[in-house]
Structure formats: structure tokens, C-alpha cells
Amino acid sequence: MDKSRFSGVLATYHDPCNYGRKAERIFGHGYYDEPRWIMSQCIDNWVDTYPTRDSQYCCGGGGGTLTTGYNTERIFYGRKKMEQIQATGASMVVVPCHSCHGQLNAIKAEYGMENLVVKYLWELVADCLIMETV
Amino acid sequence: MTTPEPVSINRLNPDQFKHWPCDQDHCLTCALCSSTCPVSGIDGFDPRKIIRMISLGLQTELVESRWPWICTMCGKCEHVCPMSIHIPDIMRGIRSLRDRNQVPGILHKGLEAALKSGNNLGLPQEDFVFILEEVAEEIAQEPGFEGFSVSVDKEGANILTTIHNKLVNTHTEDLKHWWKIFYAAGEDWTIPAENWEGTNWGMFTGDDAAMKVMAGRIAENMARLKAKNLLWPE
Numbered sequence: 001m002d003k004s005r006f007s008g009v010l011a012t013y014h015d016p017c018n019y020g021r022k023a024e025r026i027f028g029h030g031y032y033d034e035p036r037w038i039m040s041q042c043i044d045n046w047v048d049t050y051p052t053r054d055s056q057y058c059c060g061g062g063g064g065t066l067t068t069g070y071n072t073e074r075i076f077y078g079r080k081k082m083e084q085i086q087a088t089g090a091s092m093v094v095v096p097c098h099s100c101h102g103q104l105n106a107i108k109a110e111y112g113m114e115n116l117v118v119k120y121l122w123e124l125v126a127d128c129l130i131m132e133t134v
Numbered sequence: 135m136t137t138p139e140p141v142s143i144n145r146l147n148p149d150q151f152k153h154w155p156c157d158q159d160h161c162l163t164c165a166l167c168s169s170t171c172p173v174s175g176i177d178g179f180d181p182r183k184i185i186r187m188i189s190l191g192l193q194t195e196l197v198e199s200r201w202p203w204i205c206t207m208c209g210k211c212e213h214v215c216p217m218s219i220h221i222p223d224i225m226r227g228i229r230s231l232r233d234r235n236q237v238p239g240i241l242h243k244g245l246e247a248a249l250k251s252g253n254n255l256g257l258p259q260e261d262f263v264f265i266l267e268e269v270a271e272e273i274a275q276e277p278g279f280e281g282f283s284v285s286v287d288k289e290g291a292n293i294l295t296t297i298h299n300k301l302v303n304t305h306t307e308d309l310k311h312w313w314k315i316f317y318a319a320g321e322d323w324t325i326p327a328e329n330w331e332g333t334n335w336g337m338f339t340g341d342d343a344a345m346k347v348m349a350g351r352i353a354e355n356m357a358r359l360k361a362k363n364l365l366w367p368e
Binding site: 017022054055057060061062063064065068069073074077079080081096098102120122123126127129133 | 315318
């Protein structure tokens, strides 16, 4: 992995409810450590949000709310998430969830964070791959 | 602030939800759920109030309200609940009681399309495979990925992966990340040509029967293609 790919970028990580709290309750294991280990293979410079892990704030886009049409409510829901990301000072937030990714991208401009990069965890890995070129 | 309308005792039906295994009657009314919920206050939304209404059997009021649909079922409420009441399950249960034609937005329409066609978009198999191959050709032009190809309906692969419908609709670029990782890792992987939909909107509409059909199709694909592991990121 090429750790220099994002040198100079401060990143943070968002725990999706389904991989965290929900998985912990339903499967007896919340996936908190695994994505953080992957983060550390790709970037040296990343910080956690507060609160985090099982107390993480929902992005506001889960449960089908991206598709119900109640958009004002959904954007308002995301205010705590955006404040929380802003407080980390990060310019990139990494997420391993399609709904979180969609929601954070959709609402960032509403909270003056147009430049926030929202990246899938697997996108981060793909970006940092070192390939042999012919 | 307005004074709430009193509810006539004749409208209460405490037995209404007794068969729900959600322990709503154990609520201590401590309001930790209300305090931790990011949408408490929107449109009168309050998880504690909803639990109380379930206890009192106010089904019509709950089913007609927007509350269960603006809740994301994120589970912060049940996480802090000292009585371990599974509030998101209750929300989903209320959603399930909504007339299917009154399910908000595109959720039920997408689900109907998925039950009929195998995916939320109603995308024909030929178009699906065409999109996958187009994206694969783009990857093959990137340095280090020469010779890349997408593997559809391959038998005996180590990994079978589902696809989120938005990745073959408006976000085809986002198909590339996983595929590049597979290529770099020398992974043996495949995508089913039919019933590839990874989202399962019955989860959101409270439709257990539909959810079972969608999940069952993925299990059928695993058996049909003799795949060893399932990657279902949705």
C-alpha cells in the first residue's frame, strides 16, 4: 500500500450503524477495529470522531431515508454528523457504507463543507494499491 | 407551544401490540432514547412517546404518522436503553403496517421492481452485463491493470459479490474500487448475471416476505454458481 498517496491529508472514519451497533446486537460482533486497521494500512494521518464506535452518530441516510422523499428532515438529521466531522478538522471522511456515502455527499454543501472528500473504505484501499506497470 | 389533545380512553387498546416481542411495556420513561436521538423534536418525533403509544395500542396514529419513516433505525436509542427495548424493531414494525401504496417515496416501487425483475431498476440482464464490460474495459486501460476483465456467472469462484443498483446506474465509477482490489489480490471472483441486487428494500419497508425472497435469491446464486464465499457489502 502506498501511504504517501494521501500524505498531507487529515482523514477521519465514520462507523455505519449496520456494521457497528446493529452487527454487535444481531451477530454479537461490531465491526469497529477491522476498518480502523485498514485505515492505518493506507494512511498515517487520521483521527477518530467523537463520539465514536458504538456511540457513533448516524449519518441520517439510513433506514431507507434517502428514498422516502422526506429530504428536509434527512438533511436536518445530518447536522450532528457534520458538526462532528468538522470538529475533527479532517478534509476526508472514509465510510464503508453506500447509504452513508450517499448521504454525506448529499448534505455536505448544506453545512458549508463542499470540499469534504467522502471516500468508500474500499476506494481508499484501491487508491493506495501499488501496481506493477509494464 | 400547544397543549396536546387528550386521547379518549375508548381509543386505547393496550392489547394491540402484545404479540410483538419488543418489551415495550418495560419502558421506564427515562427518556435516554429521546435525548440521544438526532431527530427528536422533528414533527413531534420522540422515541419514548412512540414506545408509550405502542403500549397504549394507538395503532392508527402511529401508522399514519411520518415518524417511523424519518427515523433511520440507527439504534442509538436501544443502545442507551436501560431496559434493552429494541426500539428500531418497533419502528420497522410500524412501517410494516402501512398500506403498501402509502409507503413513502420510491421504496415500495423499487421493491416491486426487484421482486419482478431481480433488481430495483428493472435493468435487463443484457444491459447489466454490457455496463459491467464497459467499466471493465476502462479499468484495463489503466497502468498496472492491463488484461483486467470482469467475471460474470463463473462457477466455483472463491467470492461471489452482489451489486448495489446505483453502481450500474449513476455511479459506475464506483464499481472499479472492489474490482481493482480483486485484481491486485489475484482473487477468484464473480458477479451473478441475474438477481445481483445487493440492496433489500423489504428491510426498510418492513416487508419480511419480500426480504426473504431477495435474500433467498442470493443464496440460490451461491448454490447455482458453487461459490465459496459471499461478499454482500450492501
